[in-house]
Amino acid sequence: MSEKNREGKRTARERLAAEREKHKAAEKRRRTLIVGAGVVCVLGLAAVIGVIAANAGKDEGSASAGPVMAPSGANGEDSLAIPVGKESAKSTLTIWEDFRCPACKSFEDAYRSTIHELTGSGQLKVEYHLATIIDGNMGGSGSRKSANAAACAQDAGKFTEYHDVLYVNQPAETDDAFAAESKLLELAGKVDGLDTAAFRKCVEDGTHNSWVEKSAEAFRSGGFTGTPTVLFNGKNIYQDQTMTPAKLKQMVEEADKG
Known part of the structure; x- marks a missing residue:
């Protein structure tokens, strides 16, 4: 095999290796984005739950604010x-x-x-x-x-x-x-x-x-x-x-x- 052919095959292998690395890097970025998006969704849900809980707490507080005043004649x-x-x-x-x-x-x-x-x-x-x-x-x-x-x-x-x-x-x-x-x-x-x-x-x-x-x-x-x-x-x-x-x-x- 001539030196020229060997050089061509080596260049092709290097191109394939580089392409594979590129695909690996792209796949890694894709997985990172998916995981990241999932975390954002969970945190977003947690934030919504937190807002609801906070608002519920405020409403509950307004409902039960002040001293407990039992109606006349209440017992037990x-x-x-x-x-x-x-x-x-x-x-x-x-x-x-x-x-x-x-x-x-x-x-x-x-x-x-x-x-x-x-x-x-x-x-x-x-x-x-x-x-x-x-x-x-x-x-x-x-x-x-x-x-x-x-x-x-x-x-x-x-x-x-x-x-x-x-x-x-x-x-x-x-x-x-x-x-x-x-x-x-x-x-x-x-x-x-x-x-x-x-x-x-x-x-x-x-x-x-x-x-x-x-x-x-x-x-x-x-x-x-x-x-x-x-x-x-x-x-x-x-x-x-x-x-x-x-x-x-x-x-x-x-x-x-x-």
């Missing part, structure tokens, strides 16, 4: 229960509810008249605890604001009536209508004597927001699976598939006889 641990009925009743029904919760409305529609009958006769005492689970699941503030308004109604001695009005007029779960104070004040007009300057100020100022948040925290830490949670003398009866208003009435009457 940390004064988180709104009592209805005579203290001397032998049976206690503990109800955790959210005014935006459709299942809570279904429970109220089915049991309302029976509960009113039993509390009116002095056989049953009900302790209402207010939760904000739908705000957490669906977003918005209607659960919190309606709970505050119900606490304001308790201050006015009109809790039961307003509680019932809220459920009868409950919007669709995805409709955060109770976040509008104007809607809550409009519904107060359906309860005789509730729509007063004091009630309006309580609703508009969010007087019991901190109390509502404390109640919501108690619900979250209580091991409950959802709303409504209904306990009869400490036993969860909402999970009982055979439970009916008639059966509840029978249980209360039996307990009343001792």
Whole structure:
């Protein structure tokens, strides 16, 4: 082989080697760009999450700012229960509810008249605890604001009536209508004597927001699976598939006889 041919082959090999190095360098740059882009996306997501968390924290802070002001007559641990009925009743029904919760409305529609009958006769005492689970699941503030308004109604001695009005007029779960104070004040007009300057100020100022948040925290830490949670003398009866208003009435009457 002539020197000229050997030189040509060597030059070709060098060109191929150089080309391979070029491809390796390009591939390395490509992988670096892909990894870098992935990190940017993750960091971007983290930033978005951080902004959301920060904003949520601000909203939460505004909701729970200030001292905890329990509504008039609230009792139980940390004064988180709104009592209805005579203290001397032998049976206690503990109800955790959210005014935006459709299942809570279904429970109220089915049991309302029976509960009113039993509390009116002095056989049953009900302790209402207010939760904000739908705000957490669906977003918005209607659960919190309606709970505050119900606490304001308790201050006015009109809790039961307003509680019932809220459920009868409950919007669709995805409709955060109770976040509008104007809607809550409009519904107060359906309860005789509730729509007063004091009630309006309580609703508009969010007087019991901190109390509502404390109640919501108690619900979250209580091991409950959802709303409504209904306990009869400490036993969860909402999970009982055979439970009916008639059966509840029978249980209360039996307990009343001792």
